[in-house]
Amino acid sequence: MNLHTLLLERFKAAIVAIGAPADSPAPLSRSTRPEFGEYQFNGAMALAKVLRQKPRDIAQKIVDAVELSDVAQKLEIAGPGFINIHLSADWMARQLENAATDPRLGVDTESQQTVVVDYSSPNLAKEMHVGHLRSTIIGDAVAKAIEFMGHKVIRQNHMGDWGTQFGMLLAHLNDKLAANQVAETALSDLEDFYREAKVRFDNEEGFADRAREYVVKLQSGDEQCMGLWQQFIDVSVAHSEEVYEKLNVSLGREHIMGESAYNDDLANVLNALKEQQIVVEDQGAQVVFLEELADKEGNPAAYIMQKSGGGYLYSTTDQAAIRYRCGQLGADRTLIFTDARQALHFKQTEIVARKAGFIADEQTYEHCPFGMMLGKDGKPFKTRSGATVKLADLLDEAVERAETLISKRDSDWSEEEKKDIARKVGIGAVKYSDLSKNRTTDYIFDWDTMLSFEGNTAPYLQYAYTRAKKVLSNGNVDANTLKSSIALEEPQEKLLAVKLLQYVESINQVTSEATPHVMCTYIYELASIFSTFYEACPILKEDVPEQAKQSRLMLTALTARTLKSAMDLLGIETMEKM
Numbered sequence: 001m002n003l004h005t006l007l008l009e010r011f012k013a014a015i016v017a018i019g020a021p022a023d024s025p026a027p028l029s030r031s032t033r034p035e036f037g038e039y040q041f042n043g044a045m046a047l048a049k050v051l052r053q054k055p056r057d058i059a060q061k062i063v064d065a066v067e068l069s070d071v072a073q074k075l076e077i078a079g080p081g082f083i084n085i086h087l088s089a090d091w092m093a094r095q096l097e098n099a100a101t102d103p104r105l106g107v108d109t110e111s112q113q114t115v116v117v118d119y120s121s122p123n124l125a126k127e128m129h130v131g132h133l134r135s136t137i138i139g140d141a142v143a144k145a146i147e148f149m150g151h152k153v154i155r156q157n158h159m160g161d162w163g164t165q166f167g168m169l170l171a172h173l174n175d176k177l178a179a180n181q182v183a184e185t186a187l188s189d190l191e192d193f194y195r196e197a198k199v200r201f202d203n204e205e206g207f208a209d210r211a212r213e214y215v216v217k218l219q220s221g222d223e224q225c226m227g228l229w230q231q232f233i234d235v236s237v238a239h240s241e242e243v244y245e246k247l248n249v250s251l252g253r254e255h256i257m258g259e260s261a262y263n264d265d266l267a268n269v270l271n272a273l274k275e276q277q278i279v280v281e282d283q284g285a286q287v288v289f290l291e292e293l294a295d296k297e298g299n300p301a302a303y304i305m306q307k308s309g310g311g312y313l314y315s316t317t318d319q320a321a322i323r324y325r326c327g328q329l330g331a332d333r334t335l336i337f338t339d340a341r342q343a344l345h346f347k348q349t350e351i352v353a354r355k356a357g358f359i360a361d362e363q364t365y366e367h368c369p370f371g372m373m374l375g376k377d378g379k380p381f382k383t384r385s386g387a388t389v390k391l392a393d394l395l396d397e398a399v400e401r402a403e404t405l406i407s408k409r410d411s412d413w414s415e416e417e418k419k420d421i422a423r424k425v426g427i428g429a430v431k432y433s434d435l436s437k438n439r440t441t442d443y444i445f446d447w448d449t450m451l452s453f454e455g456n457t458a459p460y461l462q463y464a465y466t467r468a469k470k471v472l473s474n475g476n477v478d479a480n481t482l483k484s485s486i487a488l489e490e491p492q493e494k495l496l497a498v499k500l501l502q503y504v505e506s507i508n509q510v511t512s513e514a515t516p517h518v519m520c521t522y523i524y525e526l527a528s529i530f531s532t533f534y535e536a537c538p539i540l541k542e543d544v545p546e547q548a549k550q551s552r553l554m555l556t557a558l559t560a561r562t563l564k565s566a567m568d569l570l571g572i573e574t575m576e577k578m
């Protein structure tokens with residue numbers, strides 16, 4: 001059951017009943033203060049103009065017409081014509097009792113769509129660095145939320161495994177293997193390897209020419225060269241997989257659909273564009289001129305599909321990818337997570353693909369950009385020496401820092417338990433501090449804030465979860481099987497009830513806008529409200545009547561399960577004690 005949708009539908013019916021057009025705006029929002037009820041309908045003011053009546057009169061007519069006797073305890077008109085909705089405590093209690101016996105917590109699935117999610121997609125020529133953190137974890141959280149709503153998610157890891165830089169890398173690898181090295185050792189540090197190759201490319205006589213020969217050989221499918229390439233890719237993919245494992249993300253080998261996978265299709269895609277005269281020759285290159293993205297002087301933007309030497313580009317591959325995803329995979333939606341600097345590329349890519357009919361009108365292509373991760377100095381996040389930070393190193397540091405933190409606490413945990421908790425806290429902190437920020441802006445990476453047990457952080461939420469679980473175990477009940485009736489008497493109980501019922505609203509927002517921070521805000525609020533409830537409403541104290549005790553245990557169980565479910569979707573691990 002989606003509370004917001006349910007209320008909205010009832011109000012829409014009421015609007016029609018009082019003679020307003022069915023498509024009239026129907027703004028329904030959450031109330032900002034409990035005395036205004038839980039939701040507020042603000043449509044009367046706009047309708048007043050259309051129906052030429054006073055807003056308050058319209059509001060009264062809506063109140064008379066809307067069928068909410070089951071859901072609301074009272075409706076109130078305030079100010080110029082706001083309608084405050086006070087939900088019925090009984091009705092909320094019944095909804096929560098249903099949610100308590102439902103493994104999906106009362107969240108209905110939606111009609112199934114096929115959704116392609118393109119995320120992580122690192123460049124295999126180099127080691128995964130902090131820039132890939134955002135794409136990987138934001139994409140993963142959104143993919144999981146969409147899946148939870150019942151859709152078919154097809155993960156596509158569009159790895160950068162092709163292109164001219166591989167000429168230089170393969171020439172260097174060839175020499176290392178000739179000198180009796182094995183690929184795994186030679187490539188144990190991809191950053192060093194890349195740097196060495198680049199130094200040779202810039203300085204060593206003849207090396208650049210050999211690198212270029214390798215590019216040609218690679219493109220023509222030369223066997224020896226393909227063998228080297230495969231070795232390189234295998235080692236680099238294994239590096240990425242280590243990072244995925246550390247990060248607890250749901251990407252596996254089966255989701256890899258790298259750039260090279262489209263090689264055989266690039267000529268076909270170009271031909272299709274030529275046939276439709278979308279692409280034209282310009283100084284030997286094949287170019288699409290986009291009038292819709294012209295600059296101030298009126299010069300159309302140039303989207304190059306093939307270079308004058310015959311080489312294909314990132315954009316050609318993306319055209320092939322769209323055609324495959326929308327055609328063969330049948331994607332209703334395609335979501336792509338990259339940093340904001342690629343926004344123009346994806347805008348152009350979509351326009352061209354729509355012209356070519358690679359994507360149909362009803363199919364969406366949603367570039368989901370994100371900002372940069374900055375250091376405390378407000379500049380792009382770097383190591384002290386100014387080098388890019390390897391993601392694997394960053395994650396190891398997170399676990400180490402969490403270990404130090406945990407070891408300071410009094411506990412009877414075994415070494416193994418401590419290690420496990422430290423891993424979950426450290427990785428959780430890095431992920432959560434990123435996920436909880438609105439993705440479109442840059443954010444400052446700060447160890448101290450993210451590892452704090454106070455505020456909107458992973459440790460705070462993981463702790464809140466263990467606290468709820470502790471109450472349940474002290475009360476000898478199992479969160480998943482507890483079944484009794486709920487009565488909402490105290491204001492803190494009602495506040496908690498409303499928040500629990502809003503879980504689905506936050507998932508819906510995450511799936512439609514690709515914004516996991518909405519879910520983070522939600523669980524932070526839920527945890528804070530739970531904490532207030534816990535202070536105000538004793539649960540296991542002796543003088544608490546049995547009925548209230550059972551009801552409060554039910555609310556606690558629902559809170560624990562909701563926190564866990566939400567953190568699962570975000571990819572944040574929880575533990576039973578902390």
Ligand code: ARG
Nearest residue numbers: 118121122123158159160338
């Ligand atoms: N490999 C690219 C990068 O590291 C991201 C690829 C995103 N997906 C795509 N279909 N272009 O920037």
